[in-house]
Amino acid sequence: MVKVPEKAGAFFEYAPAPESRSVVDIKPSYGLFIDGEFVDGNGAGFKTISPATEEVLAEVSEADEADVDRAVKAARRAQTRVWGPMPGSERAKYLFRIARIIQERGRELAVLESLDNGKPIREARDVDIPIVAAHFFYYAGWADKLSWAGLGPDPKPLGVAGQVIPWNFPLLMLAWKVAPALAAGNTVVLKPAETTPLTALLFAEICQQADLPPGVVNILTGAGDTGRAVVSHAGVDKVAFTGSTEVGKAIARAVAGTSKKVTLELGGKAANIVFDDAPVDQAVEGIVNGIFFNQGHVCCAGSRLLVQESVADEVLERLKRRMATLRVGDPLDKNTDVGAINSAEQLARIRELSDVGEAEGAGRWSPECELPSNGFWFPPTIFTGVTQAHRIAREEIFGPVLSVLTFRTPAEAVEKANNTPYGLSAGVWTDKGSRILWMANQLRAGVVWANTFNKFDPTSPFGGYKESGYGREGGLPGLAAYLAPTSHLATTPATSQATSQSTAESTAESTSESTGRASS
Amino acid sequence: MARIDVKKTYKLYVGGQFPRSESGRSYVVNGADGTFLANAALASRKDARDAVQAARKAFDGWSARTAYNRGQVIYRIAEVLEGRRAQFVAELRASEGLTAADADTYVDAAVDRLVWYAGWADKVTQVVGNANPVAGPYFNLSSPEPSGVVAVVAPTGPLLGLVSVVAPVIVTGNTCVVVASEAHPLTAITLGEVMATSDLPGGVVNVLTGSVAEVAPWLASHMDVNGIDLTGVADAGLAADLEVAAADNLKRVRRPAGRTDWLAEPGIDRMTDWLETKTVWHPVGI
Numbered sequence: 001m002v003k004v005p006e007k008a009g010a011f012f013e014y015a016p017a018p019e020s021r022s023v024v025d026i027k028p029s030y031g032l033f034i035d036g037e038f039v040d041g042n043g044a045g046f047k048t049i050s051p052a053t054e055e056v057l058a059e060v061s062e063a064d065e066a067d068v069d070r071a072v073k074a075a076r077r078a079q080t081r082v083w084g085p086m087p088g089s090e091r092a093k094y095l096f097r098i099a100r101i102i103q104e105r106g107r108e109l110a111v112l113e114s115l116d117n118g119k120p121i122r123e124a125r126d127v128d129i130p131i132v133a134a135h136f137f138y139y140a141g142w143a144d145k146l147s148w149a150g151l152g153p154d155p156k157p158l159g160v161a162g163q164v165i166p167w168n169f170p171l172l173m174l175a176w177k178v179a180p181a182l183a184a185g186n187t188v189v190l191k192p193a194e195t196t197p198l199t200a201l202l203f204a205e206i207c208q209q210a211d212l213p214p215g216v217v218n219i220l221t222g223a224g225d226t227g228r229a230v231v232s233h234a235g236v237d238k239v240a241f242t243g244s245t246e247v248g249k250a251i252a253r254a255v256a257g258t259s260k261k262v263t264l265e266l267g268g269k270a271a272n273i274v275f276d277d278a279p280v281d282q283a284v285e286g287i288v289n290g291i292f293f294n295q296g297h298v299c300c301a302g303s304r305l306l307v308q309e310s311v312a313d314e315v316l317e318r319l320k321r322r323m324a325t326l327r328v329g330d331p332l333d334k335n336t337d338v339g340a341i342n343s344a345e346q347l348a349r350i351r352e353l354s355d356v357g358e359a360e361g362a363g364r365w366s367p368e369c370e371l372p373s374n375g376f377w378f379p380p381t382i383f384t385g386v387t388q389a390h391r392i393a394r395e396e397i398f399g400p401v402l403s404v405l406t407f408r409t410p411a412e413a414v415e416k417a418n419n420t421p422y423g424l425s426a427g428v429w430t431d432k433g434s435r436i437l438w439m440a441n442q443l444r445a446g447v448v449w450a451n452t453f454n455k456f457d458p459t460s461p462f463g464g465y466k467e468s469g470y471g472r473e474g475g476l477p478g479l480a481a482y483l484a485p486t487s488h489l490a491t492t493p494a495t496s497q498a499t500s501q502s503t504a505e506s507t508a509e510s511t512s513e514s515t516g517r518a519s520s
Numbered sequence: 521m522a523r524i525d526v527k528k529t530y531k532l533y534v535g536g537q538f539p540r541s542e543s544g545r546s547y548v549v550n551g552a553d554g555t556f557l558a559n560a561a562l563a564s565r566k567d568a569r570d571a572v573q574a575a576r577k578a579f580d581g582w583s584a585r586t587a588y589n590r591g592q593v594i595y596r597i598a599e600v601l602e603g604r605r606a607q608f609v610a611e612l613r614a615s616e617g618l619t620a621a622d623a624d625t626y627v628d629a630a631v632d633r634l635v636w637y638a639g640w641a642d643k644v645t646q647v648v649g650n651a652n653p654v655a656g657p658y659f660n661l662s663s664p665e666p667s668g669v670v671a672v673v674a675p676t677g678p679l680l681g682l683v684s685v686v687a688p689v690i691v692t693g694n695t696c697v698v699v700a701s702e703a704h705p706l707t708a709i710t711l712g713e714v715m716a717t718s719d720l721p722g723g724v725v726n727v728l729t730g731s732v733a734e735v736a737p738w739l740a741s742h743m744d745v746n747g748i749d750l751t752g753v754a755d756a757g758l759a760a761d762l763e764v765a766a767a768d769n770l771k772r773v774r775r776p777a778g779r780t781d782w783l784a785e786p787g788i789d790r791m792t793d794w795l796e797t798k799t800v801w802h803p804v805g806i
Contacts, residue, residue, distance in 0.1 A: 134655065150647065245770070252767035257760025264770065421769065423796075440800045450802040457654035461662050461797045466746065467770045472797050475662065476650055485787065 014327065017334040019121045023108045026115075026198065029059040032067055032221060033204035035074035036214025041067050043222060048197055051118035052331050052340040052375040060197050063220035068189070068229040071218040075160045075187040076235055078215030084157055084185050088144030095140030095182060097210040102133040105206065109199055113171055114331045116198040118340030118376070119294055121332050131456055132175040135474075138458035139179035142479050146184065149479055152486040157185030158261055159237035161482065162230040165200075166243045167193035167342050168297040168398075174200055176473045177240050178217060179458075184482035186238065187216045191230050194223040195343050228254070236260060238482060242299070245396075245422070245467050263471030263481045265299065265463050267396040268424030270445065271417035272302030272453060275410075276311045278429035282451065284318045287402070290427055290453040292326060292338055292380050296400040297346070299468075300425035302453055304393060305382075306413050309406045316384065316404065323380050324367040338400060341376040350378050350399035357383045357392035362403070388419055396422070410435065414442040423465030427453045446472070530705070532561050532729065533712030535574030536722015542566045547730070549706055552617025560705045563730035568697065568738040571726035575669040575695040576744055578723030583666050583693035591641030594691050597718040598634035604714060605631075608679055608707065615678060615704045629783050630683045636785070637687035644692060644791055657804040664795035666693035667772055668746030671739035673699045673732055675752040678707035680782045685751050688790035690724055697726045697745070699736055701752065705729035733758055740765035747772035747794050751780075 029045075031038040043062025050057055063071070083091065102109065109132070110125040119128070146155050161181045165173035170192055181188050192200035204219045220226055227247075231239050232254050240263045241251050248266040255262055272290045274283045290302025307315050331339035341347040358364050362383040371377040378399055386393050386403040393403045407413040417426055426445040428436055436450045446464040449455060456462065461472035471481050530549075531538045543564035551557045561567075582590070601608070605627050612623040645663055652660040670689045675681035678701050689696045700708030712727045728735055732753065740748055740762040748766050753759040753776045766773050774793050 249767045249770060252770060252773075253764045256763035256767065257756065259775070266770070436802065440798075446796060446798060448798065448800045450800060452658065452801055452803050455654075455656070455658060455801050457652065457656070457658075457660070459652040460654050460660050460801070461650070461652070461799050463797065465667070465796050469770060470772055475652055475799075477662070477797050485789070 014335045018330065019111060019114070019332045019334055021111060021115070021332065024111045024115065026058050026112070030197070030201045030221070031061045032063050032071070033201065033207075033217070033219040034067070034071045035078075035218065036208065036212075038204070041221070043067070043226070046194065046223070048116060048195065050115050050375070051195070051342050052372070054374050057116060057198065060201075060221045062222045063191070063226045063229070065229045067220060068226065068233055071189045071220055072160055072162070072233050072235040074215035075189050075218055078213055079157070079159055079185075079187040082213045083182070083187050083216045086185075088146060088185070091183065091185065092140045092143035094210060094212055095136050095143060095179065098206060098212070099133050099136035099140060101206045101209055102129065102136060106130070106133070109171060109202060111332070112202060113199050114339070116196050117167065117170055118331050118342050120336040120339045122334055122336065123294060128169055128172045131458065132171050135175040135179045135458040139183035139479065142180075143183040146483065149476060149483065151480060151483050154486045155184075155483040156486060158482055158484055159186060160235060161186045161188045161238040161240060162233060162236035163188055163190040163240045164227040164230060164243065165190065165192055167196040168294060168299070170196040171199040171203065173242050174203060176242075176478070180473070180478050181238075181240070181482045182216065184479060186482050189218045189220060189230055189236070191220050191222060191227050194221075197221040231255070239263070240481070241265070245469075248469055261481070263463075263473065264469035265471070265473060266424075266467065266469040268299045268301065268422045268464065268468050269304060269394065269396055269420045270300055270302045270422075270425040270427065271304045271306050271413075271443075272427035273306045273413050273417060273429065273439065274308060274311070274315055275428075275430035275432075275435065276308040277431045278451075279431065280311070280315060280318055283315065283429040284322050286427060286429060286451070286453045287319055288322055288326070291402040292400050293454050295338055295341055295378070297342060297398055298454065299396075300447060300454065300462075301398075302425075302427050303397060303402060304417075305402055305404045306407050306416055307404065308413075309408050312406050319382070320365065320367070323382070326367065326369075326380050328369050328377065328379060329372060338380055341378050341399060344376055346398065347376040347378060350397055350401060353392055353395060353397045354381060354401055357386070357390060357401075357403070360390050360392070362386045362390055362392060388416060394420065410439065414439065418442075418444045421467040424463075424468035425449065528558070530558050530560050530709045530729070532563060532567060532571075533709060533716070533725070533727040534567070534571045535577070535726065536716060538709075538712070538716075541730070542570070549615075551614045557614060558706055560709075560729045563728035563735050565735070565738045567728055568735050569742070571697040571728055572669060572671075572739070572742050572744055574723035574726050575697050578695045578721055579666075579668055582690070582695055582721055582724050585693070587642035587645065590691060590693065591638045593719050594634055594638035594641065594687060597715055597720060598631050598638060600714045600718045601634065601711075602631050607710065611707050611710060612679060615706060625783070626677070626680045630680045633680065633683050634687055637691045640788070640791060641691050644788065644795075647788065648792060648795065652799070659802045659804055660799065662797050662799040664692065664792070665798050667794045667796055668694060669744060670694045670696045670747040670749060670794050671699070671736070671742070671745050672696050672749040673736055673752040674701055674708065675777065675780065675782075676701050676703060677782050678704035679711065681752075682708055682711060684782050684786060685749060685790065686725055688786070689749070689794055692791055692795055694747075694794050695724045697728065697739060699732055699739070699752070700727055700729045702730070702732050736762055737765060740771070741768055743769045745769075745771060747774075749774040749793070751777045
C-alpha cells in the first residue's frame with residue numbers, strides 16, 4: 001500500500017496571496033460588438049458568473065440570426081472596402097498595436113479571465129495572456145509577407161471567417177483564431193463561449209483602442225443557437241471551430257455541399273507514456289502538468305497515463321505524493337494550482353464519468369483537500385486499474401481526472417495510445433533518444449511532447465488526427481488555413497460560392513487558368 | 521480462318537488480387553461507338569468493405585517505407601505503364617473514341633504525371649514541413665504524415681484523370697480505394713494490372729468498378745476510412761450527401777472538382793489534402 005500524507009497542509013502552510021480584482025472594471029451589462037460599436041442584441045440575454053463563487057459578474061446580450069446577419073454584413077463590408085485592399089504592412093501595424101495593448105493590459109485580462117473562467121491567476125497570468133500577445137505579434141509579422149508562405153506569389157484571403165471558440169482558454173482561443181485571420185486579410189465574426197464571454201468583450205474594447213477599422217472584428221455573445229447561426233450563415237467563407245467532437249461533426253455536416261473552408265480543433269484523449277528509464281520526478285511533473293493544468297479543461301490533456309509496468313508502483317507513489325501538494329481553491333490566489341470547474345454542467349459531466357469509472361471497477365483516489373462550499377469544484381483524481389474498455393479510458397472527461405493504464409513493451413504502448421478515435425496529442429517520457437523518435441513516428445497524434453507536456457507557442461502548429469479534427473492552428477499551417485493559394489490552381493470549385501463576393505475579382509485571374517478540358 | 525480473339529475478363533483489383541464482385545454482378549460497358557466492349561464487375565457494399573480492409577492492412581507497411589522507396593515504386597509504375605503504351609492507347613480510343621493523337625497525348629501525360637509525383641515523394645516533407653522557432657528551450661519540428669486510408673471517386677478521364685487523383689494520395693504513404701469512372705471503368709482495371717506488376721504492395725491501391733451512387737456512400741460512411749476525394753462525383757446532391765456521411769468520423773473531404781484540365785501541371789494540394797501535420801517537441805538542455 002502506498003503511503004501518502006493525509007493533507008497538503010501537513011507539508012506547507014501558505015498565507016493567502018490574493019490577486020487584486022481592482023484592476024478590472026466589469027460593467028453591469030454588455031452588448032454585442034458589431035461594426036465597431038457595442039449594440040444590444042435581439043436575444044433574451046444571459047448572465048455570466050464566476051464559477052468559483054457563483055457570483056453574477058455581468059449581463060450579456062444574446063445574438064439571434066438577425067444580429068448574426070448584421071455582423072456578417074459588417075464584416076463583409078470591412079473586408080471588401082477596407083481590410084482586404086489595405087496593404088499588408090498596414091494590417092501588420094494594427095495587429096502589432098493590438099499585441100502591445102494586450103501586453104499593457106495584461107494584468108487586467110488575466111484577472112478577468114481568472115474570474116470568468118475559474119482558472120488559477122498564475123496560469124492566466126503566466127500562460128494564457130503572454131501567449132495571446134505572442135500570437136498577435138507572430139501573425140502581425142506575417143501580414144506583409146504572405147507571398148513567402150509557400151502558397152504562390154499572391155495568396156488571397158478567404159473573406160469572412162465565422163469563428164466559434166470554447167470556454168477553457170477563452171482569450172487564447174480568440175487569439176488563435178483572430179490573429180491569423182486578420183493577418184491574411186480576412187475579417188471575423190467570433191462567438192465566445194456562453195460561460196466565458198468577458199475577455200472577448202474586453203478584446204473588443206482593445207480593438208477600439210487600437211482604432212481597428214469598424215467591422216474587421218465582430219464579437220457576438222450567445223449560446224449554441226448563436227454559434228449555429230454564425231457557422232451556417234451563407235455569407236461566411238471560412239468556419240473555424242474549437243470545441244467538442246460532437247459539435248465539430250455537426251458543423252462538418254452543416255457546411256456539406258457549400259464551398260466553406262473549415263478548420264476543426266476538437267476533443268482528445270491523449271496518452272502520456274512513461275518508460276522505465278524516464279527521470280521519474282520530471283515525468284511526475286509532466287503527468288501533473290498534463291492532466292491538472294487548467295483543471296484538466298484541456299483538449300490535449302494527458303488524460304491517459306500509460307506507465308511501464310516495472311515502474312508503475314514507484315511512479316504512482318510519487319504521483320500521489322505530488323498530488324497531495326496541489327492547492328485547490330480560490331483562482332485569484334497566486335498560490336492556487338487547481339481552480340474551479342468552469343460550470344455546473346461540466347462538473348456534472350466530470351462527476352458522472354468518475355462515478356462510471358468506479359462502477360466499472362477502477363480504483364479511485366484523490367488527495368485530501370478541502371473544497372470551497374460555493375462554486376464548482378472537483379479534486380484532482382486518479383483512477384488505477386483502468387482497462388481500455390473502461391469509459392474513463394475512452395471518453396474525454398475534460399476535468400482533473402487521470403486514468404492510469406500499464407504496458408510492458410513499446411509496441412504495446414503504441415497500440416494502446418493509438419487505440420482511440422482521437423489523435424490530438426501524446427506524451428513520451430524516456431531517456432533514450434532513438435526510442436523518443438520511434439515513438440514519435442508511431443503515435444497518430446498532431447502534437448507529440450517528448451519529456452515535456454502542454455507546451456504551446458504561436459510558431460508551433462497545433463491540431464489533431466482522426467476525430468480530433470482537421471486543419472492546424474499556429475505556425476505556417478495556421479496562416480495557410482485562412483488563405484487561398486493563387487498559383488498551381490488546376491481546378492475550379494464546382495460551387496460558385498467559392499469565389500465569394502469579396503474574393504471574386506481577385507480569384508478570377510487564377511481560376512481562368514483552367515481551360516476546362518475535362519476528359520482523360 | 522481468322523483467329524478468334526482472346527478477350528479479357530475485367531474484374532476488381534483488391535488487395536493485390538483480381539477478384540470478381542462478391543455479388544456476382546456485372547454491367548455492360550460499351551465503347552464510344554456503342555458497340556459492346558466488356559462486362560465490368562458491379563461492385564457491392566461488401567466489395568467496398570473488403571477494399572477498405574485491404575487498404576488498412578497495407579497502410580502500416582506502405583507508410584513506413586522510406587520516401588525514397590515510395591518514389592522508386594511510383595516511378596516503377598511509370599516504367600511499366602510506358603511499356604504498355606500501345607494497349608492503353610487502344611483502350612482509350614475504343615472507350616472514349618479519341619483520335620490516335622489525343623490518345624497518345626493522354627497516355628504520355630499519364631506516364632509523365634507518375635514520374636512527376638514519384639519525384640515528390642522525398643520532397644513534399646521539405647516543402648510543407650517546418651522547423652519552428654518557439655520562444656523557449658525546445659526543439660520543435662513539424663512534418664507531414666499520411667492521413668491513412670483515402671477513398672477516391674475518380675473523374676471521367678479513365679487514365680490521366682485516374683492517375684492524377686491516385687498518385688498524389690499514395691506517394692505520401694496513404695493507401696486508397698478508388699471507385700473508377702462509371703462510364704469508362706475498363707482502363708482502371710488495366711491500370712491495376714500495371715500496378716500489380718510494379719512492386720506496389722497489394723492493397724495500397726484498390727480499384728472498384730460499378731455505380732458511384734451505390735458504392736460511394738458506403739465508403740463515405742465507413743468508420744475506418746480517413747479521407748474521401750469527391751473529384752469524380754458529378755451530382756452535386758450526391759456530393760453533399762457523401763460529405764454529410766463523411767462527417768461521421770470527420771473524414772478529410774476534397775469537394776468535387778469543376779472542369780479540370782488534367783493535362784496542366786497540378787499543384788501540391790492533391791498531396792497536402794491527405795497529409796496531417798505532426799509537431800514534435802523536446803526540451804533542449806545538457
